Amino acid sequence: MPDDQHHAAVEAGVEIPVPADGELWAVGAVVLNQDGRAFAQKRGPRRRLFPDCWDIVGGHVEPGESLLDALGREVEEETGWRLRRVRRLLGITTWTGDDGAGMRHEADYLIEVDGDLDHPVLEWSKHTAYDWFGPEDLPRLKENRAPGEYLIHDLVAKALRDRPDTL
Numbered sequence: 011m012p013d014d015q016h017h018a019a020v021e022a023g024v025e026i027p028v029p030a031d032g033e034l035w036a037v038g039a040v041v042l043n044q045d046g047r048a049f050a051q052k053r054g055p056r057r058r059l060f061p062d063c064w065d066i067v068g069g070h071v072e073p074g075e076s077l078l079d080a081l082g083r084e085v086e087e088e089t090g091w092r093l094r095r096v097r098r099l100l101g102i103t104t105w106t107g108d109d110g111a112g113m114r115h116e117a118d119y120l121i122e123v124d125g126d127l128d129h130p131v132l133e134w135s136k137h138t139a140y141d142w143f144g145p146e147d148l149p150r151l152k153e154n155r156a157p158g159e160y161l162i163h164d165l166v167a168k169a170l171r172d173r174p175d176t177l
Contacts, residue, residue, distance in 0.1 A: 018082055018093040018121075025099050026077050027117055034111060037081045038068030038118035040100060040169040041091070043127045047142035048166045050151060051088070051130075054138050059107045062154045065137075065162055066118070077117055090131030091123035098172075100165050120169045145170055 020026065029035045041049040050064045067088045071080040082093040097120040106113050130140055143151065143166055151163040 018078060018096055020078070020096045021098060024096050024119070025102075025117075026096075027102065027115070029071060029077070029115070034114045035071040035077060035080075036068060036114050036116040037071060037077050037084060038066045038116060038165065039081055039085055039093075039121045040066050040118070040166055041085075041089075041121060041123055041127075042169065042173055043142055045142070045144075046170065046173060047144045047147075048169055049089075049127075049130070050141060050143055050162065050166065051132060051137040052139040054136055057136065058109045060155075060159075062138075063162070064151045064153060066165060068116075068118070070114075081119065081121070085121070085123060088130075088133055088137070089123070089125070091125030091127070093121055094124045095122040097121060100168055103161060105161070118165050120173070143170075 027035070043049070050066055053060050053063050053065050055062050067085050069080070069084040069088070071077055078096070081096070085091055085093045100118045100120055102115065102117050104113060104115050132140055141147070148163055148167055151166055152160055
């Protein structure tokens with residue numbers, strides 16, 4: 011049995027893909043607070059991928075790491091929170107960044123976390139701001155994005171629209 015340091019529960023029926031050899035994967039997480047608003051953080055202006063854009067929590071899956079472990083690691087690194095439960099798969103997408111690393115697969119989830127949602131511990135070297143987004147705030151998620159680069163907007167919109175009754 012692998013040593014899963016995160017011990018997150020996964021709702022029945024939630025797909026967690028297993029990367030094939032040579033595939034590059036990323037994971038993303040939408041976190042909702044008690045008011046049903048979604049967390050996003052603004053990437054720094056010097057970031058290679060998507061500078062000055064709003065983003066959900068997440069990042070690349072390291073070689074040999076499971077998607078679930080990567081999700082837990084990224085949540086903790088980027089916010090100081092701990093992954094508690096994976097509620098649902100919001101989608102799997104494929105994209106190519108402008109960093110020369112080639113095609114990536116990305117699995118994005120609606121999750122629950124443990125920790126102080128009012129005081130995330132951001133990686134300030136990578137992010138310059140954070141906020142909680144409700145339906146009325148969705149247009150802000152398109153800031154500095156090219157037309158068609160609305161993955162983050164669409165994921166947050168889906169999480170807000172389809173959110174479970176119990177959080």
